[in-house]
Amino acid sequence: MSDGARENGDRDNLKTDEAALSARLQRLGERLARDHAGRPSDGPGEDRATTASGYARGFRLSSELVAGVVVGAGLGWLIDRWLGISPWGLIVFLLLGFAAGVLNVMRSAGVVTGGAPDDGNPPPYPPPGAGEGKSMNPPPRAGAGREGEK
Amino acid sequence: MTIDPIEQFQIKNLMPMISVGGHEIAFTNSALFMLIIVAAVSTLLIVATAPRALVPGRLQSVAELSYEFVANTLRSSTGTEGMKFFPFVFTLFMFVLFANLIGLIPYSFTVTSQLIVTATLALLVFVIVVGYGFWRHGLHFLMLFVPKGVPVYILPAIVVIEVLSFISRPVSHSVRLFANMLAGHITLQVFAGFIIMLAGFGVLGWFGAALPFIMVVMLTALELLVAFLQAYVFAILTCIYLNDAIHPGH
Numbered sequence: 327m328s329d330g331a332r333e334n335g336d337r338d339n340l341k342t343d344e345a346a347l348s349a350r351l352q353r354l355g356e357r358l359a360r361d362h363a364g365r366p367s368d369g370p371g372e373d374r375a376t377t378a379s380g381y382a383r384g385f386r387l388s389s390e391l392v393a394g395v396v397v398g399a400g401l402g403w404l405i406d407r408w409l410g411i412s413p414w415g416l417i418v419f420l421l422l423g424f425a426a427g428v429l430n431v432m433r434s435a436g437v438v439t440g441g442a443p444d445d446g447n448p449p450p451y452p453p454p455g456a457g458e459g460k461s462m463n464p465p466p467r468a469g470a471g472r473e474g475e476k
Numbered sequence: 477m478t479i480d481p482i483e484q485f486q487i488k489n490l491m492p493m494i495s496v497g498g499h500e501i502a503f504t505n506s507a508l509f510m511l512i513i514v515a516a517v518s519t520l521l522i523v524a525t526a527p528r529a530l531v532p533g534r535l536q537s538v539a540e541l542s543y544e545f546v547a548n549t550l551r552s553s554t555g556t557e558g559m560k561f562f563p564f565v566f567t568l569f570m571f572v573l574f575a576n577l578i579g580l581i582p583y584s585f586t587v588t589s590q591l592i593v594t595a596t597l598a599l600l601v602f603v604i605v606v607g608y609g610f611w612r613h614g615l616h617f618l619m620l621f622v623p624k625g626v627p628v629y630i631l632p633a634i635v636v637i638e639v640l641s642f643i644s645r646p647v648s649h650s651v652r653l654f655a656n657m658l659a660g661h662i663t664l665q666v667f668a669g670f671i672i673m674l675a676g677f678g679v680l681g682w683f684g685a686a687l688p689f690i691m692v693v694m695l696t697a698l699e700l701l702v703a704f705l706q707a708y709v710f711a712i713l714t715c716i717y718l719n720d721a722i723h724p725g726h
Contacts, residue, residue, distance in 0.1 A: 392651070393648035422637055
């Protein structure tokens, strides 16, 4: 794999390379599976809390949305009163508040985990570079997380 | 005969008003039940931890379990650094839990079914989060509102949305607990009202009244679950918000 010139001659070498790679991939998969399996055990109550009753979950999500819209509308209304720009503050902030409400709902449902982790399973010890390490190379992050847990 | 399901939430003044600096301070049934809750929690924990047995008895293991439960919740969401907030979170959890549970006793008053109580608790959390965040991190705390990896041209809108989302936290935090308690108690009261109305129709009505009675029994069990669940949700949300104050830049 490393040098294409000798590829024809050293078939065995290539095979062992591939075997090593697949072994590493398998190990990586196992570690990822273990980490993901370990994650719910960090916050088992929250999982139970969200799945215990759909009523509670629905209530939670709807209150998040309503809170965003209400806060946006209230802030817009106040800005209107202070600055005297009558309809515009309310219009703009109502829309922004709606967006904030949707963001709240998505966070609380665990769809997005950007910004503040507002969902049920926050990282046990948020490492400083949790955001950027996520997509690039999982193994070091997983290792770091386990170190932190000990 | 009609039963008003809202009547149970009425605030009644129990003592003559005392005027303090032009403000009238009333000792209401809400205040009385808050005192009862504080007394109950304190008594439970003081009595339970008095023996200090190595092998805990029944009461002591209740106290130890509640400690471990809150400590684990807090530690898993904020790390060991967040443990300095343990007394605060534990107090909140026990207060809300006992308020919910004591509210389930017939003829008692549910403190957490008052929006002003839950809003005060949620605002307390909010103020502590903001205050501690600024005290600990200074202006770096504002990085909470600037998510990473967002293109510059939509950053202003995102920041405003993040700020609104942050401000809306105490609203949803308080309304969730309040509305759950309010809805649960109204439902219980309405179904209990059906029993009395049906029972007024004579013998046939008694058989009919069995249905809402079963319903009330089941709802009481559900409310017991909700009482615990909402106290837990209140506590874990507090932990998550505190986590933002401790580690704002993600």
